Amino acid sequence: MSNERVPGREALTSARRVVVKIGSALLTNDGRGLDESAIGGWVDQIAALHGRGIEVVLVSSGAVAAGMVRLGWSARPSAVHELQAAAAVGQTVLGQCYEGHFTRHGLRSAQILLTHDDLSNRKRYLNARSALRTLVALRVVPVINENDTVVTDEIRFGDNDTLGALVANLLEAEALLILTDQEGLFDADPRLHPGAQLIHEGRADDPRLIAMAGGGGALGRGGMTTKMRAARLAARSGAVTAIASGRQADVLTRLIEGERLGTLLRPEHAPLAARKRWLAGQLQVRGSLTLDAGAVGVLRERGSSLLPVGVKASSGRFVRGDMVVCLDEQGERVAKGLVNYGSDETARILGQPSHRIEGLLGYMEAPELIHRDNLVIL
Numbered sequence: 001m002s003n004e005r006v007p008g009r010e011a012l013t014s015a016r017r018v019v020v021k022i023g024s025a026l027l028t029n030d031g032r033g034l035d036e037s038a039i040g041g042w043v044d045q046i047a048a049l050h051g052r053g054i055e056v057v058l059v060s061s062g063a064v065a066a067g068m069v070r071l072g073w074s075a076r077p078s079a080v081h082e083l084q085a086a087a088a089v090g091q092t093v094l095g096q097c098y099e100g101h102f103t104r105h106g107l108r109s110a111q112i113l114l115t116h117d118d119l120s121n122r123k124r125y126l127n128a129r130s131a132l133r134t135l136v137a138l139r140v141v142p143v144i145n146e147n148d149t150v151v152t153d154e155i156r157f158g159d160n161d162t163l164g165a166l167v168a169n170l171l172e173a174e175a176l177l178i179l180t181d182q183e184g185l186f187d188a189d190p191r192l193h194p195g196a197q198l199i200h201e202g203r204a205d206d207p208r209l210i211a212m213a214g215g216g217g218a219l220g221r222g223g224m225t226t227k228m229r230a231a232r233l234a235a236r237s238g239a240v241t242a243i244a245s246g247r248q249a250d251v252l253t254r255l256i257e258g259e260r261l262g263t264l265l266r267p268e269h270a271p272l273a274a275r276k277r278w279l280a281g282q283l284q285v286r287g288s289l290t291l292d293a294g295a296v297g298v299l300r301e302r303g304s305s306l307l308p309v310g311v312k313a314s315s316g317r318f319v320r321g322d323m324v325v326c327l328d329e330q331g332e333r334v335a336k337g338l339v340n341y342g343s344d345e346t347a348r349i350l351g352q353p354s355h356r357i358e359g360l361l362g363y364m365e366a367p368e369l370i371h372r373d374n375l376v377i378l
C-alpha cells in the first residue's frame with residue numbers, strides 16, 4: 001500500500017505549500033507535558049517535506065498544557081487569567097522544543113502568535129500575511145499558535161483547527177494537514193462507539209459528514225466538529241484538508257505521497273476557485289461585451305453564466321476561448337471571462353435567446369456566451 005497513489009489524492013501529491021496543524025490531544029503526552037520525542041518525529045517529517053521543496057507552515061497547540069506542567073498544576077485551570085499565565089509560560093517551552101528539533105536539521109523556526117483581530121482587521125491581516133510570506137520565502141518554518149495570553153473567551157478561536165484553516169486561506173496553501181489522536185473522521189466518535197468506521201474521503205461541505213463529527217476529548221478543544229468546520233473554511237481558498245493520526249509513522253510524508261491515510265476532505269469548488277484565481281490574474285483581454293442591466297444583475301448577484309440575450313454590443317476580434325471584458329452600459333468593468341463563441345458569431349447571436357443559437361449559426365457550441373466557471377466578477 002505504501003507506494004500506491006490513490007485517485008483523488010493528487011491535491012496532496014502536488015501541494016507545494018501546506019499548513020500542518022498539530023493538536024493538543026497529541027502533543028501533550030496525556031496531560032504530562034509536551035511529548036518531546038513525538039514533536040521530534042513530526043519535525044523530522046516536516047524537514048523531509050522541506051527538503052523536497054514543499055513550504056510548510058506549522059500551527060501548533062500545546063502552550064497551556066506545557067505551562068501547566070512547568071507551573072506544577074495538575075488540572076487545566078478554568079479562570080481566564082490562569083489560562084493566560086499557563087500559556088505564557090508554556091509557549092516558551094513549546095517554541096524552544098521546536099527550535100531545538102529544527103536546528104538538528106539545520107532549519108530555523110519562527111514563533112507567530114495571532115489573535116482573531118489579527119485576521120479580521122484588513123490591515124493587520126495584510127501585515128500577518130506579509131510577515132508569513134517573508135518567513136516562508138526565507139525557508140524558515142513559522143510555528144503559529146493563538147496568542148492565548150491576550151485573548152479572553154469572547155474573542156478567542158479556542159481551537160487551533162479554525163486558526164489552521166484561516167492560515168491556509170491567508171497563505172493560499174494547497175493543503176491543510178490536521179494531525180490529531182484519531183485516524184481521521186469516523187462515522188461516529190470512536191471513543192464512544194468502538195465499531196465506528198473511518199471515512200476515507202468526502203466533500204468538505206457534506207452535511208452527512210458534518211453530522212458525524214462530535215466534540216473533543218479531555219485535552220483537545222473542538223473535536224471533529226471544529227476540524228470539519230476548518231475543512232470548509234480551508235476549502236474557500238481551494239485547499240484540501242486531511243485529518244489523520246499524528247501517531248502513525250511518517251504520517252505527513254505518507255500523506256504527501258498520496259497514501260490513503262486518514263480522511264481527505266475535498267473542496268467542492270476547488271478547481272473553480274483555483275481557475276477563478278487564475279482567470280483574475282489573466283491580463284490579455286481580446287475584446288469587450290456590453291451587457292444590459294439585467295445581465296449585470298444576475299452575474300453580480302447570482303454568479304450566473306452570461307447568455308447572449310443579455311449582451312447589447314460586442315467589440316474587438318476574438319476567437320472561442322479568448323478572454324473578454326464585460327462592461328455595463330456606462331462602460332464600467334463588471335466581469336471578465338473566456339468566450340464560447342468568436343467575435344463574428346457573437347455579433348450574430350447577441351440579444352438572442354439561447355434556443356435560437358443553432359438556427360442562427362447552424363450549430364450550438366453551448367447555450368451560454370461565457371460559462372460561469374469561466375467568468376470572474378471584477
Ligand SMILES: Nc1ncnc2c1ncn2[C@@H]1O[C@H](COP(=O)(O)OP(=O)(O)O)[C@@H](O)[C@H]1O
Pocket residue numbers: 022023024025026061161179180181182184185186187188189190191212213214215216217218219220221222223224225
Ligand atoms: N466522528 C468522529 N470521528 C473521530 N473522532 C471524533 C469524532 N467525533 C468526535 N471525535 C473526537 O475528537 C477528538 C479529537 O479532537 P480534539 O480532542 O479536539 O483533538 P485536537 O487537540 O487534536 O484538536 C477525538 O479524540 C475523538 O474523541
Ligand SMILES: N[C@@H](CCC(=O)OP(=O)(O)O)C(=O)O
Pocket residue numbers: 022023024025060061062063064065087145146148158159160161216219220221222223
Ligand atoms: N492555543 C492553545 C491550544 C488550543 C487547542 O488545544 O486547540 P486544539 O489543538 O485544536 O484542540 C494552547 O496552545 O494551549
